[in-house]
Amino acid sequence: MKAIVWQGTNHVGVETVPDPTLLLPTDAIVRITSTAICGSDLHLLDGYIPSMEKGDILGHEFMGEVVEVGSAVKKVRVGERVIMPFNLACGVCDPCQRGLFSACDNSNPNHRMAEALYGATSASGLFGYSHLFGGYAGGQAQFVRVPFADVSCFAIESDLRDDQVLFLTDIFPTGYMAAENCAIVPGRDVVAVFGAGPVGQFAVRSAQMLGAAEVIVIDRVPERLRLAEAAGARTINYDETDVLVALHEATGGRGPDHVIDAVGLEAHGHGPGALLDTAEQKMRLSFDRITALRWAILSCAKGGTVSMPGVYGGLVDKMPLGAAFNKGLTFKMGQTHTHRYVRPLLQRIQQGEIDPSFVITHRAALSKGPELYKTFREKHDGCIKVVLDPWA
Amino acid sequence: MSMNSAGGGQRVTPPDQRSTGASMAGAERGLVGVMGVFLLTAGVRSGSAVQKLVFSGLGAGLTALALSGRSPVATALKIRQNADGETLVSDAVTIGKGADELYAIWRRFENLPSLMKHLERVEVLDERRSRWTVKAPAGYSGGEVSWEAEMTADEPGRRIAWQSLPDAQIENSGEVQFRAAPGNRGTEVLVRLKYRPPGGTTGVVVARVLGQEPSQQLRDDLMRFKREQELGGYHPTTEGQSSGRASKGGQA
Numbered sequence A: 001m002k003a004i005v006w007q008g009t010n011h012v013g014v015e016t017v018p019d020p021t022l023l024l025p026t027d028a029i030v031r032i033t034s035t036a037i038c039g040s041d042l043h044l045l046d047g048y049i050p051s052m053e054k055g056d057i058l059g060h061e062f063m064g065e066v067v068e069v070g071s072a073v074k075k076v077r078v079g080e081r082v083i084m085p086f087n088l089a090c091g092v093c094d095p096c097q098r099g100l101f102s103a104c105d106n107s108n109p110n111h112r113m114a115e116a117l118y119g120a121t122s123a124s125g126l127f128g129y130s131h132l133f134g135g136y137a138g139g140q141a142q143f144v145r146v147p148f149a150d151v152s153c154f155a156i157e158s159d160l161r162d163d164q165v166l167f168l169t170d171i172f173p174t175g176y177m178a179a180e181n182c183a184i185v186p187g188r189d190v191v192a193v194f195g196a197g198p199v200g201q202f203a204v205r206s207a208q209m210l211g212a213a214e215v216i217v218i219d220r221v222p223e224r225l226r227l228a229e230a231a232g233a234r235t236i237n238y239d240e241t242d243v244l245v246a247l248h249e250a251t252g253g254r255g256p257d258h259v260i261d262a263v264g265l266e267a268h269g270h271g272p273g274a275l276l277d278t279a280e281q282k283m284r285l286s287f288d289r290i291t292a293l294r295w296a297i298l299s300c301a302k303g304g305t306v307s308m309p310g311v312y313g314g315l316v317d318k319m320p321l322g323a324a325f326n327k328g329l330t331f332k333m334g335q336t337h338t339h340r341y342v343r344p345l346l347q348r349i350q351q352g353e354i355d356p357s358f359v360i361t362h363r364a365a366l367s368k369g370p371e372l373y374k375t376f377r378e379k380h381d382g383c384i385k386v387v388l389d390p391w392a
Numbered sequence B: 001m002s003m004n005s006a007g008g009g010q011r012v013t014p015p016d017q018r019s020t021g022a023s024m025a026g027a028e029r030g031l032v033g034v035m036g037v038f039l040l041t042a043g044v045r046s047g048s049a050v051q052k053l054v055f056s057g058l059g060a061g062l063t064a065l066a067l068s069g070r071s072p073v074a075t076a077l078k079i080r081q082n083a084d085g086e087t088l089v090s091d092a093v094t095i096g097k098g099a100d101e102l103y104a105i106w107r108r109f110e111n112l113p114s115l116m117k118h119l120e121r122v123e124v125l126d127e128r129r130s131r132w133t134v135k136a137p138a139g140y141s142g143g144e145v146s147w148e149a150e151m152t153a154d155e156p157g158r159r160i161a162w163q164s165l166p167d168a169q170i171e172n173s174g175e176v177q178f179r180a181a182p183g184n185r186g187t188e189v190l191v192r193l194k195y196r197p198p199g200g201t202t203g204v205v206v207a208r209v210l211g212q213e214p215s216q217q218l219r220d221d222l223m224r225f226k227r228e229q230e231l232g233g234y235h236p237t238t239e240g241q242s243s244g245r246a247s248k249g250g251q252a
């Protein structure tokens, strides 16, 4: 089959690789019909994520049709149209039972590596995202092996197009959980979203669905800001104006009631990849790349929430903790518990509350993937979100 | 509020496991200091921000530890020793099964090698005695180490303890406790091992880095045991999955 393969820092290519096979009786094989490039894939391209190996198949946002199931698979059937959350969860361990799917105890075979890096804890396995997270082959390919098939596969029975349901695998739930974590008081709370990449865009619309009185978006890329404006958000271009002053004035000196940092450390977030990279170049920061988080804390209103869907990986210093303490802020963060959100958000799509395809700017054949990785990274050509067809 | 103030409270750390670090010999200390300074220098000179952060941080840490005389590697790897120079290894895991069930599996010693990969075999000799054989650590001749152990406690559903008999190659003792986890979370399994390593602290450190030291094995074994129980035997794996590595020359 054809697959997008990591060939080394700044090198991805389309290669012909062996078709996946069932490795465990709980696996399924899915023929992929649509697959996307996520902002966090860019950090694999950039070589920021340790433990990638040459030949690893990329991709963690994809969907398709079940073509084979293992003997222990009980719910999933061949021929079913399915979507799969980007994180893998066993469904039976204590975190899974509590709905904390991204904290699954059992899905990462390389738990030891993750424990060594993050302490006595292990992240769940992820599709196509380095050996630290299990080293599972990803779905920027024609077929994929799906572990824990009964937990991973969500059947899509309606006539919704791939474009409309594909992002339930990652960026829509990620933006939604970021907004949900704010515990927005409908009609009263103002929410600021740092980073208007794909996750930021979904955070904006989710905050609105949850009743935010107003949403303010901070970015520097005109297309992204326009897309947020189209949803009814106010925008701040931080290249043109002082963010903290602008937020202060826009909220009558209170600050936004909640702030979503959809950027992350080293712009490692799901989504607006280059926002922070650019900011740190501009600000001549070396390794202390928490500009968005710092702004979030400094701007947030008293008693507010700093919600962090953007990924943080290591040690952070020079964080304005005194400001956070004195304002009594709440911090909520973590990988998305995607499984939890698939059905409720699917329902919102079916009811016409949102059409997630609004974020797509580029469609192409899988073979054009490597070029589009670059287009997406450089934000050329108005690129916000790329969807690839593995069979075109 | 102290741990002991609540009714029915219990000390969490037994007195002989209080030590949390191992001290370094002079040569070890010098070497660590040199490594620290080297890493600091490399960190400051490095062009990459990430390397700068990691190297400088590590370097500063090592240098500070060398000055303090604690063994940083041993401390970082959580190797602990008690006052008698015995190495202490312990770990715990919560498993979503009942204590009686887990106790029963553990109590059948002859089945343990299928759960604990470093165990070659366990032969039950009589009511209280058994013979344990493990793969030897790196650099240890013979490939295997074995000893006879005597059960010193057997409380069904709660606790099993054992002690090696006097002429054991590696003098060791241990216990496993089973305790209901609060809420409906199954059982907390706590394993404590105590042993006298053949090569002293540095030997333990070297073996641990090579992945053949009991603490690492214990962690792996406990996680394997948990997954065996919770996943019905289907351990997560990626072995044999498709990748670009098997397709050299297969460039499209």
Ligand SMILES: [Zn+2]
Pocket (backbone or CB within 6 Å): A038, A039, A040, A041, A060, A086, A170, A171, A270
């Ligand atoms: Zn993603």
Ligand SMILES: [Zn+2]
Pocket (backbone or CB within 6 Å): A089, A090, A091, A092, A093, A094, A095, A096, A103, A104, A105, A106, A107
């Ligand atoms: Zn789980």
